[in-house]
Amino acid sequence: MEETLKIIVLVKHVPDAQFDRHLTGEANAVDRSESILSELDEYALEAALQLIEARGGEAAGNKVIALSMGPAGAVNAVKKSLQIGATEGVHLSDEALAGSDAAATSLALAAAIRHLGADVPADLILTGMASTDGETSLVPAQLAERLGLPQVTFAASLEIDAGKLTARRDGDTHADTIEADLPAVVSVTDQINDPRYPNFKGIMAAKKKTITTLNLADIGVDAAHVGRSGSWTDVQTAEARPPRTAGTIITDEGDAGIQLVEFLAAQKLL
Amino acid sequence: MAKVLVFIDNPGQALTKTSLELLTIARSLGETAAAVNGELQDEAAATLAAYGAVTLYRPSAADLDDYLVGPKAAFLAAAAGAAGANVILTENSAEGKEIAARLGIRLGAGVITDVVAVDPGGTAHKSVLAGSYTTTAKATTPVSVLTVKSNSVTPAPAVSATAPDSVTVQLPADATAAAARITARVDKPASERPDLAEARIVVAGGRGVDGDFGPLEDLADALGAAIGASRAATDAGWIGHDAQVGQTGKTVSPQLYISAGISGAIQQKSGMQTAKVIVAVNKDAESPIFEIADFGVVGDLFHVLPQATAEIKKRRG
Numbered sequence: 001m002e003e004t005l006k007i008i009v010l011v012k013h014v015p016d017a018q019f020d021r022h023l024t025g026e027a028n029a030v031d032r033s034e035s036i037l038s039e040l041d042e043y044a045l046e047a048a049l050q051l052i053e054a055r056g057g058e059a060a061g062n063k064v065i066a067l068s069m070g071p072a073g074a075v076n077a078v079k080k081s082l083q084i085g086a087t088e089g090v091h092l093s094d095e096a097l098a099g100s101d102a103a104a105t106s107l108a109l110a111a112a113i114r115h116l117g118a119d120v121p122a123d124l125i126l127t128g129m130a131s132t133d134g135e136t137s138l139v140p141a142q143l144a145e146r147l148g149l150p151q152v153t154f155a156a157s158l159e160i161d162a163g164k165l166t167a168r169r170d171g172d173t174h175a176d177t178i179e180a181d182l183p184a185v186v187s188v189t190d191q192i193n194d195p196r197y198p199n200f201k202g203i204m205a206a207k208k209k210t211i212t213t214l215n216l217a218d219i220g221v222d223a224a225h226v227g228r229s230g231s232w233t234d235v236q237t238a239e240a241r242p243p244r245t246a247g248t249i250i251t252d253e254g255d256a257g258i259q260l261v262e263f264l265a266a267q268k269l270l
Numbered sequence: 271m272a273k274v275l276v277f278i279d280n281p282g283q284a285l286t287k288t289s290l291e292l293l294t295i296a297r298s299l300g301e302t303a304a305a306v307n308g309e310l311q312d313e314a315a316a317t318l319a320a321y322g323a324v325t326l327y328r329p330s331a332a333d334l335d336d337y338l339v340g341p342k343a344a345f346l347a348a349a350a351g352a353a354g355a356n357v358i359l360t361e362n363s364a365e366g367k368e369i370a371a372r373l374g375i376r377l378g379a380g381v382i383t384d385v386v387a388v389d390p391g392g393t394a395h396k397s398v399l400a401g402s403y404t405t406t407a408k409a410t411t412p413v414s415v416l417t418v419k420s421n422s423v424t425p426a427p428a429v430s431a432t433a434p435d436s437v438t439v440q441l442p443a444d445a446t447a448a449a450a451r452i453t454a455r456v457d458k459p460a461s462e463r464p465d466l467a468e469a470r471i472v473v474a475g476g477r478g479v480d481g482d483f484g485p486l487e488d489l490a491d492a493l494g495a496a497i498g499a500s501r502a503a504t505d506a507g508w509i510g511h512d513a514q515v516g517q518t519g520k521t522v523s524p525q526l527y528i529s530a531g532i533s534g535a536i537q538q539k540s541g542m543q544t545a546k547v548i549v550a551v552n553k554d555a556e557s558p559i560f561e562i563a564d565f566g567v568v569g570d571l572f573h574v575l576p577q578a579t580a581e582i583k584k585r586r587g
Contacts, residue, residue: 101380138371178453249567260574267526
């Protein structure tokens with residue numbers, strides 16, 4: 001009999017990267033009005049679902065909890081995760097969280113994860129390789145540091161056996177095999193699997209699943225330690241980069257390669 | 271005066287260009303020290319002196335490379351304490367950012383990633399949302415941790431070299447307790463080309479190369495460039511995933527980015543649109559890449575690139 005797994009997947013509601021995105025307001029925060037479940041989080045969710053399905057799924061006592069922190073709209077990332085197959089959802093939402101940097105975000109997430117279970121809140125905390133909006137990739141490492149857990153980032157494969165995980169990481173100069181004891185924080189790359197789409201059955205089943213909403217009081221975090229004022233970094237100015245404008249475009253009439261080199265020479269790039 | 275600590279991980283014989291850039295930025299902010307993990311050879315030590323490091327902090331343990339990031343962050347935290355550092359600089363690689371992340375929690379320090387410049391007062395400049403905005407950010411904490419992108423400054427040695435002291439830093443007993451272990455490593459064949467993230471010139475191919483990177487490699491070698499690729503090319507298996515430039519790959523800001531057979535959709539653009547000069551070759555005149563190219567050729571890359579390579583070789587005699 002395989003061990004059962006309780007996996008928390010961190011999912012984020014982010015502006016759709018297919019369109020222009022903007023910073024807004026006095027705090028220069030990301031405009032989240034047109035947002036979706038971060039594409040990169042779908043790989044983490046899929047990895048979690050494959051791990052529990054190999055162990056008999058929800059019926060055998062395994063859980064995949066989709067946890068999202070964010071304003072009211074972020075519940076949509078949780079709902080989408082439930083449609084894809086997460087067994088339950090948690091939405092951490094509080095006005096005081098707005099403007100949190102990575103340090104404040106990891107503080108709130110660590111408290112929420114501890115709230116979900118006493119000593120061993122989960123066997124595994126899974127994330128995508130980055131959010132497609134903040135792009136700092138700091139939160140998984142900071143969360144691991146706050147929870148005192150090992151972190152394995154950019155896993156291109158992930159196996160779990162007897163309380164231990166084995167992952168593969170592909171670096172520029174070498175590929176590593178990594179081992180860590182559970183619980184651990186793991187981020188997965190977009191190479192690890194092909195995420196499934198929600199089907200009709202999943203969409204109907206999701207309506208019966210529980211979404212727990214938590215605020216700062218529920219998780220015992222002082223509002224002064226999160227949000228813009230509780231953050232350890234502050235964005236002071238933001239300026240839209242002037243859009244790149246098209247330069248000279250030519251159609252090859254047999255000597256475009258030579259013209260290309262002339263352009264490089266004129267730019268002193270040779 | 272600010273005290274600045276630069277993390278140098280396994281310098282080997284010669285420091286990387288990125289390390290030299292970090293040391294150059296550090297000197298512009300204040301007194302510079304280096305935390306060096308791994309073996310320190312004479313040549314690398316001489317370079318650290320030439321770049322003005324006044325103290326070299328070394329870990330008491332030699333096995334930090336057997337683990338992922340956690341123990342390195344513990345070493346750096348101890349070194350920052352010993353140095354009384356106000357600013358810690360690391361490179362902006364994935365590992366560099368993770369070390370910075372954990373270090374920030376250990377020191378209670380704000381972390382700013384993807385930095386391209388630092389003002390003397392500690393304000394960091396960076397670009398966000400895939401290069402569509404430039405922002406300035408500052409840590410509100412007494413200590414700040416900055417991860418700095420390659421190609422941000424021109425490395426320059428100090429006016430007068432130092433004779434740095436070496437100080438061994440004791441690691442906390444639990445530094446490796448809850449860390450992931452590296453149990454096996456397979457080296458990839460070493461490339462003669464420059465590192466993609468650091469390269470001054472990048473030649474990148476996409477769907478249009480149709481499995482044949484040959485003409486791109488020839489041009490790259492004539493220019494001393496690194497090879498990059500779009501997600502379409504790496505997903506097709508034509509080239510390794512580590513060559514991918516874009517949202518789910520690397521972000522590069524070279525002096526020159528030559529894009530061949532890449533349409534230039536947002537996923538690709540977000541990884542390269544801060545390049546200084548963009549040259550594009552694509553058969554399809556409607557490709558979005560032409561909206562951001564400084565020089566574009568609507569044409570067949572299998573004709574244009576070899577002709578350009580031959581012309582470069584001819585001019586260089």
